[in-house]
Amino acid sequence: MSNFSELSSSLSFTSSSHMSNGSVSHNISNSSAAEAGTSLELLGASFSMSLFRREKGSLEKDGKPKYCMSDLLPYGNVGYEAFLIFLSYLYTGKLKPSPVEVSTCVDNVCAHDACRPAINFAVEMMYASSIFQVPELVSLFQRRLLNFVRKAVVEDVIPILVVAFHCQSSQLIAQCVDRIAVSDLDNISIEKELPHEVAEKIKQIRRKSIPDDENNTEAGDPLREKRIKRIHMALDSDDVELVKLLLTESDISLDDANALHYCASYCDLKVMSEVFCLGLADVNLRNSRGYTVLHIAAMRKEPSLIVSLLAKGASALDLTSDGQSAVNICRRLTRPKDYHAKTEQGQEANKDRLCIDILEREMRRNPLGGSASITSHTMVDDxxxxxxxxxxxxxxxxxxxxxxxxxxxxxxxxxxxxxxxxxxxxxxxxxxxxxxxxxxxxxxxxxxxxxxxxxxxxxxxxxxxxxxxxxxxxxxxxxxxxxxxxxxxxxxxxxxxxxxxxxxxxxxxxxxxxxxxxxxxx
Structure with a gap:
């Protein structure tokens, strides 16, 4: 294991965070310590040989090779804490509990059994286990993700389906596809966020599940869908002038196309502002799933977008069909590590915390005005x-x-x-x-x-x-x-x-x- 020890000590990370769960650990299987040791020696040798064969490492001052995680991962993302847990398992044969600061959210009423940080951490562990070929960990985290599929909101099934696709887990793919196919997740989200072949499979299942009479009814409206898609394509191209032209050529409105929802999900603030300036869209409109534009912006966790919507009159008090406000959505997407990150004066503020603070303040906001006025009597009237x-x-x-x-x-x-x-x-x-x-x-x-x-x-x-x-x-x-x-x-x-x-x-x-x-x- 000497080569593996040297390897792990020379890997570089941009994060400086640490796990907070101490030395508590759990056995992952009932195999004997001797068998586990032999297995881990083989795993370490295989892992090291595969890594050094890449010949992409740069040398540090002490002569040790330095590797970047982005060079080792053909797909997906593995965070610092997840990789520490993975390395700990390779060394000891025992799997430590997931660190609370990166596998839970900051919503006090959440059970953390299927919130987004919990899912994301399991997804990262699945990527690490699959890419570095540790089959027993792959099996374990596949079971965890299968459990998440049944509990999570449908938006949070998407990263599970993506990791299942990359790691070629057919059972997990099938469960995710079935869950999304019977959900109310719109086709636009499916097409934008999932691999093409998976998206087509979901749409095929949906078409087959629709009775013939309803299928014929939907088939009679392809022109409307085509026009809406053209508006979305124009927004993707940042071409608001083309959007205006498309609106004049058909009876489709911005609200019919859920243009603000689309901008909040996939466009930058400049495009959103230009669409606002058209004065043709309702900022508090709900889409087919009952989400307002602010709910979508909260999912994206972009402070500038949230502030822009609030300035245009978006209501922070509106609830989703399952009773979630925009700030609840933000809280269930935010890890304690990010929320409690310390920021020195003059440094960039943490966006996760900023989004939550903005929305919470808006919900309890008093009318504008402060104790210190810009036109204070101490200033000359000049x-x-x-x-x-x-x-x-x-x-x-x-x-x-x-x-x-x-x-x-x-x-x-x-x-x-x-x-x-x-x-x-x-x-x-x-x-x-x-x-x-x-x-x-x-x-x-x-x-x-x-x-x-x-x-x-x-x-x-x-x-x-x-x-x-x-x-x-x-x-x-x-x-x-x-x-x-x-x-x-x-x-x-x-x-x-x-x-x-x-x-x-x-x-x-x-x-x-x-x-x-x-x-x-x-």
Missing amino acids: LHMRLLYLENRVAFARLFFPTEAKLAMDIAHAATTSEFCWSCCIKRMEALMKTVETGRRYFPNCSEVLDKFMEDDLPDLFFLEKGTSDEQRIKRTRFMELKEDVQKAFNKDKAESNRSVLSSSSSSSSLKDAVGNKFRKL
Whole structure:
């Protein structure tokens, strides 16, 4: 086993997470320890020979080969924790329990017997067991996945069917196909998310199960389905102009095609925004399965999409036919590891946690407004000064809370207006004000931090008002130059610490010194 020991010690992973289940373990079979040891020696030798035969490893400084998991897996994904469990079994012949932080969800009322993280972890173990040819583990996790097929919601059967297809598990494929065929999962999802031959098999079973009279009725509407599919293809191509043309050529509406649902599932935010701008779709429309567009966006776990829908009037209180809200859906898709991941100030926020926080806040939201108003009495009633205030507030928001600031700016379209373009300063100010208002609505904690920071910093800005009009103009011009220098430094040195960024940009004036000192206080 010496070769295998060296191999496992040199594999590299991007994740730094660790299992939290201690040393608890279970025997996977009743075979004797001697038999298990012999079997594992053979497994280790076979595994190592197959791996080294690839000759793709790069050498580290100590001369040991380094392998990336993506190079070892022809299909699927095996996470860090799943691979540790797999290696532990190869070493000991005992299978440790699945780590709670990656095999359960953060929904407090979930039994975790068929939630998505539990399924995903079993799928990862199935991939590892099959690709590295450990038949007893393949058999074990096939049985677990078969149990999931009977309990899980139909959307969560899809990853099980995909792993069964790749691992050529005929029994598991048959069970998944039968479950999906009799479900209400739409053909679009089946075609988009499953291998072609499997999707065709499911549709064939569905056609055979429909009585002749109903079959004839459905066969009389192929033109409608064709037109809907053409709209979806146009959305896939990001061609909203073609969508408009297709709508004028037929009696199919965006709601008939469930266009917003389709965008929420498969398109980017830009396409969704352009479809919104057409003003022809109902943001709270339910599809044939009773899902609103927000429910679909929650399944995708994309914060920018969720915020965009809420800004357009989507209701976070709407429930699915089985009583799930959008935040419940998000929680059942999110692992504790991701939800409780620590994020330092200035780092990208975790998207899983962000989605849940946004939806929970929306469900208990009060009318817009905050204790700190943008037009505070401490600010002079001057367009120029208000614009300077907003520019700086948004700039610091981008530094302190990059993910949240980007979401707020996307919703307000602040990135499309020019910074300090005086010919359009009114439009710029409106966009920045909307950015701040969006931040107050969806990220109140971040806004409180910015409120305090800006309040403490306001005395430093009042020097811009002092002196004659010519002196004020010169000071404001210099202030803008300094602000631009700071912003350039932010964009250039995002990888460095916040203190280093402001310290390096604070030596040219007393104003910059004040800003730098403010950061050191934080």
